[in-house]
Amino acid sequence: MLPVTEPAGRRVRTAALELxxxxxFHGTGIRDLAQRAGVSTATLYHYMGTKEDLLAEIMRDSMRLLLRAASPTGTGGTPTERIARLTRIHVLAHAARPLHTRVADDELRALSPGSRAEITALRDEYERFWQSAIDDGVSTGEFRVQAPGVARLALLEMCSGVARWYRPDGPLTAGELAARYVEMALGLLTVDGIRLEPDPGAVGDMDRLVAELWPPS
Amino acid sequence: MLPVTEPAGRRVRTAALELxxxxxFHGTGIRDLAQRAGVSTATLYHYMGTKEDLLAEIMRDSMRLLLRAASPTGTGGTPTERIARLTRIHVLAHAARPLHTRVADDELRALSPGSRAEITALRDEYERFWQSAIDDGVSTGEFRVQAPGVARLALLEMCSGVARWYRPDGPLTAGELAARYVEMALGLLTVDGIRLEPDPGAVGDMDRLVAELWPPS
Known part of the structure; x- marks a missing residue:
């Protein structure tokens, strides 16, 4: 149960986030929420509307904060500088608030179509900062990635993953972690594309192994 | 409802995977499972044991297949070749069986401690192929990544993300997608670490912005 010194509305939101x-989302019952927040179910309904409203609020806040951080950092400067700044911000945010960002990243499927469209629009707006920095870098020749849209998705998945495993009491501070991600992100984008000339035979062997182990269903 | 021409046990497993x-896992009820599989709840219990048994089976199969693919491909050759092969296999597997791999990646928290320990051990065994290839590459100088453990996590998150968005009817075949990921993975690992000398003032500004937007809770 959360400390009762906090206002009930805040306790409800914190309980929802944690659970x-x-x-x-689907594994969290109304009773669990009321119990964790230390309120009656009647009070709970007063503060939360529906359970989905609570989820949508967490996601909306999470995306809006990322957008507020991205708008000054994702524009201006070279594409390399913009990607470095976006990566630092994204990793620091995910290290600082892993629960918020993990819920926002994982539970989109739980929203009803209306809320999902709203959150998806915010996410698309945020991702455009990344995509335009990548595309501009490809134009200037700073980046040599062959599929810029795939690179955006790869970078975002890689950086968001921090929310799943980073612990502030581990060997790296959040700032050090962010610095390592900036290096990896820039390395990923500046691949020269001819670093490896794979043996076509070996590729064929691998693809046959994959087709055998994971047959098309 | 799944076609009744398939044996009931197989229908139950497919229904569980899809749902x-x-x-x-928590959002899937016993009734949903029985309905999707087209069996009675009594038949369902006969085939599935508990709902968690079904989940553990999906995860166990998924990890064992990755391990079977990794053992011939993750050993032998240079670290660059090993990472290229592991990346190709991982991406192809996630593109071919997105439901299996997504459930395996996302639902670990839903398992009871005993099953979780079993699946975690399989996952750790699989990740050791990646870590040893990265560490060996750092030793030989092929890779210049500063935090090899972080690089492993970043690579795996990035490659697993394919299961969330890849569609075979999109612009890239799975083989082309895998080729792009191999390039990005090798770029990420061969970052020179001095590509960007960030302005300490700018880093300070960003960190202050992050601390303001995401205050320590």
């Missing part, structure tokens, strides 16, 4: 992150 | 991927 959605631990058990998922 | 766990769509709604999450």
């Amino acid at each position: 959605f992150a631990e058990r998922g | 766990f991927a769509e709604r999450g």
Whole structure:
């Protein structure tokens, strides 16, 4: 149970965040929420509207904060500088608030179509900062990635993953972690594309192995 | 409802896979499972044991297949070749069986401690192929990544993300997609670490912005 010194509305939101992150949206019952927040179910309904409203609020806040951080950092400067700044911000945000960002990243499927469209629009707006920095870098020749849209998705998945495993009491501070991600992100984007000339025979062997182990269903 | 021409046990497993991927383990009820599989709940219990048994089976199969693919491909050759092969296999597997791999990646928290320990051990065994290839590459100087453990996590998150968005009817075949990921993975690992000398003032500004937007809770 959360400390009762906090206002009930805040306790409800914190309880929702913790439980959605631990058990998922669908795994969290109304009783669990009321119990964790230390309120009656009647009070709970007063503060939360529906359970989905709570989820949508967590996601909306999470995306809006990322957007507020991205708008000054994702514009201006060279594409390399913009990607470095976006990566630093994204990693620091995911290290600082892993529950918020994990819920926002994982539970989109749990939203009804209306809320999903709203959150998806915010996410698309945020991702455009990344995509335009990547595309501009390809234009200037700073980046040599062959599929810029795939690179955006790869970078975002890689950086968001921090929310799943980073612990502030581990060997790296969040700032050091962010610095390592900036290096990796820039390395990923500046691949020369001819670093490896794979033996076509070996590729064929691998693809046959994959087709055998994971047959098309 | 799944076609009744398939044996009931197989229908139950397919229904579980689809529903766990769509709604999450906790979001899937026994009735949903029986309905999708086209069996009675009594038949369902006969085939599935508990709902968690079904989940553990999906995860166990998924990890064992990755391990079977990694053992011939993750050993032998240079570290660059090993990472290229592991990346190709991982991406192809996630593109070919997105539901299996997504459930395996996302639902670990839903398992009871005993099953979780078993699946975690398989996952650790699989990740050791990646880590040893990265560490060997750092030793030989092929890779210049500063935090090899972080690089492993970043690579795996990036490659597993394919299961969330890749569609075979999109612009890239799975083989082309895998080729792009191999390039990005090798770029990420061969970053020279001095590509960007960030302005300490700018880093300070960003960190202050992050601390303001995402205050320590």
